[in-house]
Structure formats: structure tokens, C-alpha cells
Amino acid sequence: MKLWKLGALMGAAAILITACSSSATSAQSAAPASAAPASVAPGGSAAAGGSCTGTLTIGTEFPMSGGETANGEPAANGVKLLVDQVNKAGGVGGCQLQVNVQDDAVNGVHDPQQGAKNLQTLVADTSVVGVVGPYNSNVAKAEIPISNEAGLLMCSPANTGVGVTMPPEGDTYRTAHPDKIAYIRTATPDNIQGPSMADYMYNDLGVKSVYILDDTETFGVGVGDSFQQEFTKLGGTVVKRDSAPKSTSDYTPLFTAVAGQKPGGVYLAGTTPSGMGLALKQGRTVPGFETIPFGGPDGIADLIPAGGEGATLTVAGAAAHDVYGTLGAVHDIPNPQAFNDAYKAMFGKDPGAYSAPSYSCAQVIVAALKKAIEAGATDPAALREGVRANATNSANSFDTAMGTLSFDKYGDNTHPFISFYKTDMTTNPASWVFVKQQEFTDPNAP
DSSP: OOOOOOEEEOOOOOOOOOOSSSSSOOGBBBBBBTTOOOOEEEOOOOOOSEEEEEEEEEEEEESSSSGGHHHHHHHHHHHHHHHHHHHHOOOOOTTEEEEEOOOOOEEEEETTHHHHHHHHHHHOOTTTEEEEEOOOOOHHHHHHHHHHHHHHEEEEOOOHHHHHHGGTTTGGGOOSSSOOEEEOOSSHHHHHHHHHHHHIIIISSSOOEEEEESSSSSHHHHHHHHHHHHHHHTTOEEEEEEEEOOTOOOOOOHHHHGGGGOOSSSEEOOOOOIIIHHHHHHHHTTTTOSSSOOOEEEETOOOOTTTSTTTTHHHHHGGGGGGGEEEEEEOOOOOOOHHHHHHHHSSOOOOTTTHHHHHHHHHHHHHHHHHHHHOOSSHHHHHHHHHHHHHHHHTEEEEEETTTOBBBBBSSSSSSSEEEEEEEESSSSEEEEEEEEEEOOOOTOO
């Protein structure tokens, strides 16, 4: 495919992020499904057309346990941070907010059916006006039909599977209300993420031949396909491609079988929890793979330092040297220090790869909710529909921690970015460092 490069930096309005204490508040806790919905009365002073009293809920739907903790917890924390700040500033139109945290991991691994059950729980809670998540694209495919039928907005900071939004596959998930989408995402899809790493490995790292290993999942196969297509188009050679499910315990035979072809690099198409972290660790033990570059998508580049539960640098250990990864989001956010300081004050650690995008999704939901209240929405169903309609309206834009966001007719971010990172084994603990970022055009733009 063609890469539509626009520039290395994004111009965006700065956003003030107030610092908050590290003490726990009710906004950090999972809210029960039976939480009483807010009541809305026209004519309140807090909003132009109406006011709100009571408590409304933003749901989160991420993998939160086991090896998936490194992915889900920092993302959910981004939502908790925003809700805490909004409540301290007086709420939305008079309403306070709370977070209902759902976990789609089963035995430590994300599970689409568990995600669907979680979303049904959130749909049944009439106080829920929007959901931030999910993290994995195959979970999104199980959840989008539910959210579409219920009219409950989902905003994913991390889903990058092309078919999640784009036709023809994307149309199959919105059959209940094909003209009323209820899913948007801030993340850049794989038809950009895969090719961007192919371009980086071929042109920046000088890798002319690669071995590709995918995890058989929706995300891994999709990003592997787009990487392979672009790498060969550039003139590179794919010496071999294998697929290995997350149940694989020994990847060394796969690497041994291809070692004689002497690839110049490896692309791990998948996520660390689905086995790619173990593949990296074991692959480095095979002669010929000790020092060559390994590349991967955001499922590899989790930006969590060594020691974090389930993190790539933790799973792979010393084998994580010379690893490069992409993230389907902007790195140079308008006010990074303020965001990092506020996050660390509340949670005692640095944010993860998708903390700011999750925070931004929550900002979109809050802004859409405020607009609905100002328009005079007076009951939970009207508030939920107002959030959905305002957030998915391509004429609206939202000032967020990521900059100004808007979404096209399929729900994709109209300013897709890719950020590039590499591992740094000289720090203690080992960590990821930023290399560069690149903006591309909206893949759905006419």
C-alpha cells in the first residue's frame, strides 16, 4: 500500500491537566451494575439547556489480569484519572462520574466471549453513557454488534484491526443500526501500522530480508499481512512466514528451521500476551538470531519497563535488545509533562502506551455528554444517545490530551499517527525509548 506521510509533528491545542492526589476516590472503583442513574432537569445553571444531578458511569473494557495486566491496567487508569479530575472540577453539568471496570481476560488472556458478556453488563446498566475499550481487535468484533444494537458508544484507544471499522467487513458488525455507528477509535489501523514498520525496517534499519511470525489472531494476522505486502513492495524479501497460536510453548523449532536462510530481521506480528514475547526470548537463542533487529506492532511495544507484569521487557529479559516497535498513537502530546505528573501522582508509576489515548477517549465521552445535557437531554436513554450521536458526528471535534480529535464516517481517527520506539537495555530497569513519530492521511478519506 502507499504510505501517506504528512509530517513528524502534530499541531494541536494545548490541554491543561490538573494534578491530583494519589488517594483513592470513589471514581476509581468499579461501579455496580445497579448504580442509580442520574436525573436531569432542564434549566439548571451548570449547562446552557439543562442540568444534571446524581451519578453517571463510564465503563472500561480491557484485559486486566494475568499476563494482560501490562496492557489493560494503564489504559483503565487513564480513564480513572480523567474521571477523578472531572469530579474535582464539579462534574458534568452537575453530575458526578464513576468508572465501572470490566476485565475480559480469562486465565490471564483476553477472551472475546468474556468481552461480549462484559459489554452486556455495561449495556444493562442505564447509568453507563459510554465505554472506553476494548484493547484487542478480536474482542471488539464480538462487542461492536452489541454496542451498535444498544446505541452505547465505545471508544477504543488500541484496536487497530482494519476490518473492525472499514467495509466490507466492518459493515457486518453494525447490522442492527447500520447508519448509527456506536464505535470510534483513536488508534491508527493496521493498514498503516504494518506498512510503517516495513518502511522503517527496510529504509531506516537497512533490513532487506525478514522472517515473519504471527500469533494466528485477528490483530496479528492482519498487521502481518500489511507488513509483508509493504516490505515486498519496497524490494525486501520475506524468507518465510509462520503462524503459531498462543498455546505454543516452544518457538525454537520455528526459528531453527529458517535460520539457514539468514534473514536480516524478524517481524513479530502479534502481542506479547499471545506468545510473541516468549518467541522473542526463545528466538534469540537460535544461531543467526542473536543480534539481528526484531520488529513488532503495539502489541509488542507496550512501553512498560522491565519488571512490569506481562511486559515485553519482563517476559523477554536480556533477549529484548535491538527490538523496535510501533504504536498507533501520537507520542508528542500537547502537554506530556502535565499528563505524566498527574498520572504518576495518582497511581505511583509512569503511564503506559495507551494511558493518554484512553484518557482522550474519556474526554470525548465527557464532551459529548456535556453537549447532550446542554441540548436538554432529560433521561438516561437520551443521555446515552446524545453521547453516541455527538461523538460519532464527523462535524464535531474534541480537544484532548492527544490533541484535537475527530472521527470519520466509519469511526476512525481523522489524524492517524504512528510513533516508533526501541528498547534501551542500558537503563535500570530496561525501558522503551521514543525514536520518532509520523502522521499519515485518514485511510478512509476520499
